[in-house]
Amino acid sequence: MRTTKFIGYMLVTFFLLIPVAVRGEINTIDEIEKTYGDKACMTCHEKIHGEWQKSLHSRSVIHSLGGLRNFIVFGLKRDWKKPVNRENLMRCMHCHAPLLEQASDSLAAEVGELVQSAFDGNEGAKKQLSRLNVNCIVCHNTVAEVEINLRGATKPGVYYGPSGRSSAAHGTEKSKTITSSAFCSRCHWLYTPPDGDTLYCNTLYGSYQDAYKAAGGAAACQDCHMRAKGRGHTFPGAYVPEMVKEGIDIDLQATGVRVQPGKGVPAAIITIGLFNNAGHRIPDG
Amino acid sequence: MDVTARTDTGAVINIGKKEYREIGMDLDGNERLGAWQIKEIIDLSLPPGKTTEERFVAEFPEGTKSVDIEVLLTYYLTPGYQSVVHRVSKKVAFER
Numbered sequence: 001m002r003t004t005k006f007i008g009y010m011l012v013t014f015f016l017l018i019p020v021a022v023r024g025e026i027n028t029i030d031e032i033e034k035t036y037g038d039k040a041c042m043t044c045h046e047k048i049h050g051e052w053q054k055s056l057h058s059r060s061v062i063h064s065l066g067g068l069r070n071f072i073v074f075g076l077k078r079d080w081k082k083p084v085n086r087e088n089l090m091r092c093m094h095c096h097a098p099l100l101e102q103a104s105d106s107l108a109a110e111v112g113e114l115v116q117s118a119f120d121g122n123e124g125a126k127k128q129l130s131r132l133n134v135n136c137i138v139c140h141n142t143v144a145e146v147e148i149n150l151r152g153a154t155k156p157g158v159y160y161g162p163s164g165r166s167s168a169a170h171g172t173e174k175s176k177t178i179t180s181s182a183f184c185s186r187c188h189w190l191y192t193p194p195d196g197d198t199l200y201c202n203t204l205y206g207s208y209q210d211a212y213k214a215a216g217g218a219a220a221c222q223d224c225h226m227r228a229k230g231r232g233h234t235f236p237g238a239y240v241p242e243m244v245k246e247g248i249d250i251d252l253q254a255t256g257v258r259v260q261p262g263k264g265v266p267a268a269i270i271t272i273g274l275f276n277n278a279g280h281r282i283p284d285g
Numbered sequence: 286m287d288v289t290a291r292t293d294t295g296a297v298i299n300i301g302k303k304e305y306r307e308i309g310m311d312l313d314g315n316e317r318l319g320a321w322q323i324k325e326i327i328d329l330s331l332p333p334g335k336t337t338e339e340r341f342v343a344e345f346p347e348g349t350k351s352v353d354i355e356v357l358l359t360y361y362l363t364p365g366y367q368s369v370v371h372r373v374s375k376k377v378a379f380e381r
Contacts, residue, residue, distance in 0.1 A: 067318075067319065067320065070319055071319060071320070071321055074319070075319060075321045075322070091321060092320065092321075197321075198324065199320055199321060200309060200320060200323040200324070200326060201320035203326065207328075207330075207332075207333065208333075211332050211333050211334070212333040212334060215333070215334045215335075216334075217333065217334055238360065238362055239362065239366075241368045241370075244360050244368065244370050245370055245371070248331070248358065248370055248371065250356065250358060250370075250371040250373055251336075252354070252356050252373045252374075252375050253375075254354045254375045254377050255377065256351075256352075256377040256378055256379045256380075258379065259342075259344060263347075265344050265345070265347065266344070266345045266346075266347075266349045266352075266379040267342060267343060267344045267345065268290065268341075268342070268343050268345070268352060268354060268377045269340070269341075269342055270288065270300065270340065270341040270342070270343065270354055271338065271339070271340050272286070272288070272338070272339045272340075272341075272356055273336045273337070273338050274286075274305075274331055274336065274337045274338075274339075274358070275335070275336045275337075276331040276332060276333045276334065276335060276337070277333075278333055279333055280333055281307075281328065281330040281331060281332060281333060282305070282330060282331045282333075283305065283306060283307075283330055283360065283362075284307070284330070285307060
């Protein structure tokens with residue numbers, strides 16, 4: 001009797017001691033939210049949290065629902081005849097919900113079902129999925145380091161920021177990476193899943209490098225999308241009309257002439273110039 | 286981008302149209318929308334830091350005294366979501 005209890009106690013502690021960062025460990029969305037949710041940051045970083053909620057990063061699964069559903073229904077199931085497991089779901093979630101990196105195959109399958117029923121209009125499913133996104137912990141910890149081999153992986157519970165100002169609430173570390181365009185490139189560029197396939201969802205960083213930087217452009221993504229005009233964590237893009245307007249200048253020249261000798265047909269010579277002010281092609285995707 | 290003209294008599298004439306976008310292709314040469322299907326991109330977008338220039342010559346009916354040239358630049362995102370980026374116009378008169 002005593003020994004069984006003791007073993008029971010031992011087992012419980014044993015499971016509690018296993019670090020969460022083990023592959024295939026997380027089985028429910030509740031668990032993901034508890035470990036990696038944005039709520040834990042809201043109390044102290046309220047303003048930033050409010051800005052982030054307005055951004056597409058906070059809706060990165062439900063805002064792309066149609067495409068994700070088509071990938072599952074037509075890509076995986078119909079054309080590829082492959083299961084909805086973690087590896088296959090991460091082809092999209094590597095960027096749309098990196099929190100699922102540690103999901104078990106059964107959680108991945110459940111997320112797949114939720115995507116389909118949310119697409120069919122089930123509000124409950126949509127609410128579940130709205131908890132999967134690109135949140136504070138994703139950017140300030142999970143994907144905060146690009147030079148992993150040189151600097152090592154990020155440490156759990158430590159948040160990487162531009163100044164590294166210390167806090168009694170949690171560890172902080174000054175990070176050069178997070179202020180760089182390379183940081184954004186993890187999700188705003190080509191993706192090569194472990195099997196060597198290539199994924200062209202959003203290849204904007206390619207244009208930033210090859211067309212903007214190559215021609216002498218000096219601004220980083222953060223300069224235009226965060227630092228300018230106090231945009232902070234709202235990350236305005238194509239869905240914000242002022243941003244798009246700022247991206248393109250237009251110039252119209254028109255002169256009236258008469259063409260066709262003898263007839264003098266009225267005609268207009270029209271020249272339109274479109275100047276792209278952004279750090280990459282417009283539009284993208 | 287749509288270019289139109291409204292003549293002094295009120296007639297609206299389409300002058301030209303131009304689309305700037307990327308076309309995602311599979312390797313069989315078909316346009317594809319799914320991120321998992323696209324393997325090649327044909328880039329017809331506006332490049333950064335540069336002016337993309339378009340020229341049109343439009344002829345109008347005999348007797349037209351003036352026209353208002355209008356350029357409408359629309360940003361199409363997803364079906365049902367679009368926004369007007371610029372609407373500019375210029376009056377052109379044909380003197381005798």
